Amino acid sequence: MAGDGVKLLGMWASPFVLRIKLALKLKGIEYEYIEEDLVNKSERLLKYNPIHKKVPVLLHGDKPLIESLIILEYIDETWKENYPLLPEDPYERAMARFWAKYTDEKLWLSIVGAFSKTGEEQMKTLNEAQESLKPLEELLKGKRFFGGETICYLDIVIGWIAVLVPLFEELMGVTYVDPNTMPLLHAWSQEFTNVPLVKERLPPREKMVVFLTAFREGLISSSIKFP
Structure with a gap:
C-alpha cells in the first residue's frame, strides 16, 4: 500500500521508533526510513520536532507528527482499512490508552530508574519496578497477547519491555520479570x-548490549535520557 509520502525519522536503538515501524508494517504502509544521529542532530530533525528534538518523527506529506503514542493513533485513524490497532469499543479504547500512559510514565520511570542506579538504590527501585509490572500480569490473564490472539496497539506500546528488560537483566544481574511470579508476562x-x-x-542483540552498556554508564554518571 502506498504511504502517500510517508517518512520516519528514527534512531536504530529506540524502542519508541520500533513502535512506529511495527505499526506501519502491520498496516502495510510503505515508508522511507531516515536514521538520525542524536548526538549531532540534523537540521531536518530540529525543523520537524523543534520542541523536544527527539525521535520518532513521522512525516506524512508535509505534516510532521511527534510522540510515539500520538503517531500510533494517527496511523490507526488515517489507514483504517487494514489491521485496526486500537479496539473499536469506546471503553476498551479508553482502557488501552490508560495502560499505554501507565507504561510510558510509571513503568518506564521505574524500570529505567533501576537500570540507572547501583547498590541499595538500585534494589529499592527494582522492587518498585517489579510491583509496577504486576498489573500487566493480571491484564494478560486468558490472553496470548494483550490484543488477544494477535498483537495490537497495546502489545506494540508495551513491546519495549520484551525488548529491553531481558538485556537490562543480563547487564545488571537482576530479575525484573520473574517467570515464577509473573509467568504470563514472561511468556508474552x-x-x-x-x-x-x-x-x-529488532536491533542486533550484540550491538544493543554495547549501546546499553554505554547508556547505563552515562545514566549512572550523568542525567542523559534514552532517545
Missing part, C-alpha cells in the same frame, strides 16, 4: 519478540 515477552514481524525488526 518471549512470544512477542518471536513474532516474525517483530523479530525481523
Whole structure:
C-alpha cells in the first residue's frame, strides 16, 4: 500500500521508533526510513520536532507528527482499512490508552530508574519496578497477547519491555520479570519478540548490549535520557 509520502525519522536503538515501524508494517504502509544521529542532530530533525528534538518523527506529506503514542493513533485513524490497532469499543479504547500512559510514565520511570542506579538504590527501585509490572500480569490473564490472539496497539506500546528488560537483566544481574511470579508476562515477552514481524525488526542483540552498556554508564554518571 502506498504511504502517500510517508517518512520516519528514527534512531536504530529506540524502542519508541520500533513502535512506529511495527505499526506501519502491520498496516502495510510503505515508508522511507531516515536514521538520525542524536548526538549531532540534523537540521531536518530540529525543523520537524523543534520542541523536544527527539525521535520518532513521522512525516506524512508535509505534516510532521511527534510522540510515539500520538503517531500510533494517527496511523490507526488515517489507514483504517487494514489491521485496526486500537479496539473499536469506546471503553476498551479508553482502557488501552490508560495502560499505554501507565507504561510510558510509571513503568518506564521505574524500570529505567533501576537500570540507572547501583547498590541499595538500585534494589529499592527494582522492587518498585517489579510491583509496577504486576498489573500487566493480571491484564494478560486468558490472553496470548494483550490484543488477544494477535498483537495490537497495546502489545506494540508495551513491546519495549520484551525488548529491553531481558538485556537490562543480563547487564545488571537482576530479575525484573520473574517467570515464577509473573509467568504470563514472561511468556508474552518471549512470544512477542518471536513474532516474525517483530523479530525481523529488532536491533542486533550484540550491538544493543554495547549501546546499553554505554547508556547505563552515562545514566549512572550523568542525567542523559534514552532517545
